[in-house]
């Protein structure tokens with residue numbers, strides 16, 4: 001065999017092994033739910049941004065949970081049952097610590113309904129930093145990350161329940177020192193655990209400021225979920241961030257037709273620019289509010305299936321495109337693995 005033939009054969013072999021490696025990586029991805037690990041391929045139809053309970057009255061860690069878990073379950077259960085006809089298999093609960101995160105409540109709800117639920121580690125600086133532990137002022141990103149990594153490795157408190165992603169929240173386009181610390185801590189936690197970073201953000205410029213910090217730590221944008229991206233009015237900025245590889249979370253689906261048409265317009269744009277593979281869809285709905293009679297008003301988790309899907313199909317979206325957004329993308333987004341910027 002001539003040397004050029006040999007080197008061509010080696011190249012083919014290398015290419016084949018690369019393809020096998022890539023497909024194995026995808027097949028092997030796992031997701032961490034409140035009842036244990038599952039293969040990402042089992043997530044099925046997923047709601048990637050919802051809430052079971054949020055306690056905005058909870059200002060710091062010294063305020064105890066002032067609700068009865070059984071009452072919350074009784075109130076929330078019918079809304080979970082409503083998801084069954086739409087084959088929703090996985091529900092991502094985005095309530096962070098100091099805002100009412102309750103892993104045991106979620107685990108019980110998951111066992112009662114058979115729906116997989118993910119909870120999170122991380123802290124939320126949005127809402128004017130009212131939901132942060134006081135110690136944060138004196139903590140370095142490394143010290144904050146150590147707390148989150150400990151939850152990821154050993155479970156939250158003594159529950160034995162592990163977080164399935166990192167949830168942070170920032171305040172403004174101009175990141176505060178605290179905002180920057182949280183993003184840096186999220187990067188360090190990601191590099192150690194492979195958990196995806198979800199950040200309550202809003203405008204594209206604020207997402208971009210965070211992606212700049214990710215870059216400094218060598219974390220790939222595909223490890224970042226830009227939450228509440230639908231508030232951005234510049235399609236150009238949406239496209240830039242999607243093309244960088246970050247997840248664009250359009251998580252404001254609601255009954256209101258004007259809001260639905262706005263979302264469908266955004267999705268048409270993402271489709272026309274071939275970016276549907278970066279989109280996540282959810283309602284940011286729920287939730288039980290401790291202190292209010294029977295948990296207060298509760299927004300259901302079904303508008304995506306009962307109305308938005310119909311709007312999208314009438315505009316020419318195919319079943320395959322919808323499945324890309326509600327099945328494939330969440331498995332890819334939440335599949336645990338370290339995502340470093342390729343050198």
Ligand SMILES: [Zn+2]
Nearest residue numbers: 049051094284
């Ligand atoms: Zn939310």
